Amino acid sequence: MNLKEKNAVVTGGSRGLGLGLVEALVAHGAKVTVVARETGALAAVRERLGVATISADVTDEAAAHRILGEIQPDILVLNAGAKPPTGRLDRLSWEDFSTTWETDVKGGLYWMQAALKTPLKSGSRVLVGSSGAAQNGSPLSGGYAGAKRMLWLMAKYANGVSEQGNLGIRFQAIVPQQIIGDTGVGDAGAKAYAGALGIGQKEFLARFGAPMPPREFGEKVVSVLEEAKYADGVVFGLKGDTGITMIEGAAA
Template sequence: MGNVDEGPRHAERSVRAGWPGMRGKRVVVTGGSRGLGEGIVRLLLAEGARVATCARGKAGLAALDASLPGEERARLLTEDLDVTEPGRLEDFVTTAAKRFGTLDGVVACVGGSRGGGFEQADAADWAATWDLNVGHTVRLVRAALPYLRAAGGGSVVLISSISGWKPGRSAQYGAAKSAQIHLAASLARELGPDNIRVNAVSPGSMLIPGRRWDRLRREDPGAYDRFVGAELPGGRPVTPHEVARAVVFLLSDWASGVSGAHLPVDRAQNAPSPDGY
């Protein structure tokens, strides 16, 4: 019987026995000034990575920069831009790659929805939601490809949502997030020969100060408790830091065998919202 390890071998990166972390890795993260994006940026910097992040609004980026220790601040590049504006995202990726030498990873974290329910959302709302989620993701990955190839490969993480695989309002948002999950699986096959891994992460409801679930908890604690009791068997929503740890794992060499995966980080949440299915 032949040895199962016999046959052609691909070049492999050396991974030491302990947690390899992200020290020295060069990563672009979109939407890094608040919420999950900020959590990913902070964790990457704490792990020793060099990070470039963009977001709309100088104030949030300035606050992030000012809150960091000096050594981490020196490894952070920020730019105020709208990822849907033609050319701006591509230019930012090029700037980051030139500053860092090349790129080892990208995280498509910008997302959102425009319009209300199905009958209220018009064609422009659908197009804008698609462009913000799927369009920006495609442009980010395309812009980063030459640099990931130059580095000998890398990791791409697409931030989808529980709404991308568990139906709920709004349909335009769920459809866009579902497309990101499919995109990750498809690109993993297409880019695999270049040693580029692509995975999707779907956060559940996240408890972020000032955002939807935090506001509900403060303004209508009864409704919040009913939602948690009915839909969250873990007894609480996930935190951005919990999701960020999964993202950083997928960016790291410890996840070298993981590509084309869809990783929910939702504490076994059922419906995406109190509306249920």
């Protein structure tokens, strides 16, 4: 996919990993619309990068259908998510434990359904934000790991629906395989795990090897979109020192 003049919608694109991706997409010539809740952050990214912005909650089902119907993006990136409350399993309330299910998974469901029902045009790509926690667990972040694994599975389910309907829409899960600093979720996770180990956050983050700051993450995602060898993959692992790994390819 050549990103020049392609229309892209990025949820949660006003900060953190989402902002790094928006920066990369703009640099590669895409026309980007950022969807997020906070109007101040949206105004800042609009002024700096010249992108379009829409203030909406990703768990608003009607907004998902309306936005995709109006913009008809070639690329949809589902990046928005909640910062999970951290704590041991025996100390979390159900409200804390289920935070990412009520935001990340609920929003993911509505936006994937909207992509399929609108539907987006054939050849469109939908990138679904998952996490390395989906592979290895995350004992201090409640239901986060399970929620991110569910999003991974939902991308596969959506591909099945697309194939059954001959829609030509490709859903792909993006799995950062390290905790990333200078992001809301990453900083919260690093603080919790570093505290449990009795070390500093920088020392903890160094355990993952080479860092992958948000803009570098964005460039790796752009490679998944642009390079032909990734077109048929379903799940991709991204890491600072190993680059892009195809975890799951297309079903036979």
